[in-house]
Amino acid sequence: MTTRPPSIRTATTADVDALAALEDRCFYDDRISRRQFRHLLTRGHAALFVAEHGDAMVGSLVLLFSRGTSTARLY
Template sequence: MPTTLPLPYDYARRVVPESADMPPAPASLRVRRAASSDLDDLVALELRSFSSDRLSRAQYRRHLDSDSALVLVASANHHLFLGSAVLFFRKRSAVARLYSLATRPEARGQGVGAALLEAAAVAARRRGSRALRLEVRTDNAAAIGLYERHGFRRIGRYARYYGDGTDAWRYEKTLG
């Protein structure tokens, strides 16, 4: 049975210390598990956040109903999604996978990604994971910087990983 975050997860209680290169999350930012009723907003956020390699409506629907996936949303109020994260868990594996991290373009640099990363780490720990892995485009300097500031270390490279042929870095964070 999956373990979930208390709803809503109050990012203001986060454990990650503030630093000069990590802007604080908006005071009203909340991260919670997504519900089936959030499907339209998740798809709209996906369309605004990515120009390719997007999750489809059917994929989101499947992930929202899956015991092996967790979809998180960050919002300033219940109806304005600022970001989302999709995590995958495999049976008998101590490694969780952050499959997707999306942030509204106008909310980037405001702590939304940091809030989602922290909530993802909390959720993965509660599910018994000892590590969190992800892939990121080698040309996405902003995301790479975010992951590295939050303790992820580069562990590999995948050639031509994305649909447009771009390579991906593989990152991992040990969960304490």
């Protein structure tokens, strides 16, 4: 039996609720809120990606770009 790997795609504002729910399940402190996810997706200097397995979101990636530099931070 072969297991298919998760698919990865760019996150959209339609993913905010699922991103926040995943964050709540995975972290006790320092969680990213719905409002923060929405800001990152619409106005932040960031790139967000989600990993999906079937219909379930199983992971996320937040890449924050530093203004005026060529560096970024990966979460």
